[in-house]
Amino acid sequence: MSRLPLIQPEDATGPAAELLAGVRNVLGVTPNMVKAMANSATVLDAYLEFNAALADGVLPVGIRERIAILVAQENECDYCLSAHSFAASRQAKLDNDELRRVRNGTSSDPRSEAIVGFAAAVVRCRGDITEEQLRQARASGLTEQEIAEVVGHVALNVFSNYFNKAADVEIDAAWPSVRHDL
Template sequence: MTHFNVPTREEVSSNNQDIFDNLKKAVGFVPNLYATIAYSDTALGNYLQFQNAKTSLSNKEKEVVNLVVSQVNGCSYCQSAHTAISKLNGFTEEQILELRQGYFSSNEKFDALVKVAKAITLNKGKVDDATLDAFFNAGYSKGTLVDVILAVGDKVVMNYLHNLTKIDIDFPVVQELETIQA
């Protein structure tokens, strides 16, 4: 079996070294999963540009998507990272567990969002009419739906990268939950 180490700054291209320096300034460290993307000379810059692009989703809404997609895809790294980020965005531990399980009991809009993101991920983009109607009835638009699809794609990339490389998790590791089913 191939083993993946987290590349150090000295082991990546000069372009990626600059990105590492910027991440260290902005975040305080280079998360292991970002460092792993730097095996490619171009992927880290491309990914960060995509991830940081403008969206209609608020930071909290992005975390709703990140948590449920990471749970569906069984990515322990992203579940752990986005639990920490979600707490910084004001979600409680109980709310985070609900989101990871595919629902949100205290906010109808977030509940519709988590359910549509879960359905998109589980069903490869095919969402039943009732779930989609609830999403639109909660006040979301077709434009927002496109942004949700892009957010799902962003998270799927990271989930797959970790699930394949199994690099060490450098965030507080969260408890395992049952993988979400339809």
């Protein structure tokens, strides 16, 4: 059971009601995470705006979902691991073998592996990457824009991981539950 109340869209008022309605319009559902974030319309708005801004970047959905899965695995966030594994299988058509590879910081696709590897370095070093790690990312073909966006996606996912863990948000029934312990 969540440590924060899950604000139901029909009970929400003011900015929180508008934000929850927007999420439902886009996704067709209102995930438990956003219901918990709706305890502060400011937090929910910050998350949604950050997410929307990064979605307009150069990294395609399959890469974004890989980063989210890797970060959730590293942070042991079962809520995000479940949500993003579900999204990655549906939206990016990643199979179970690829999902497992990504959780371990690799990929069957060399370009995806370079990006996931760099994201793993960023999250594991808490942003304090070495010149060698940055050189390897560039040598793997990552552009400066992609490098910047990988860091942004790591930060976005750390935010949602920490929120979900702190609030102990219950995994939505619509998604298969995925546990961080491989």
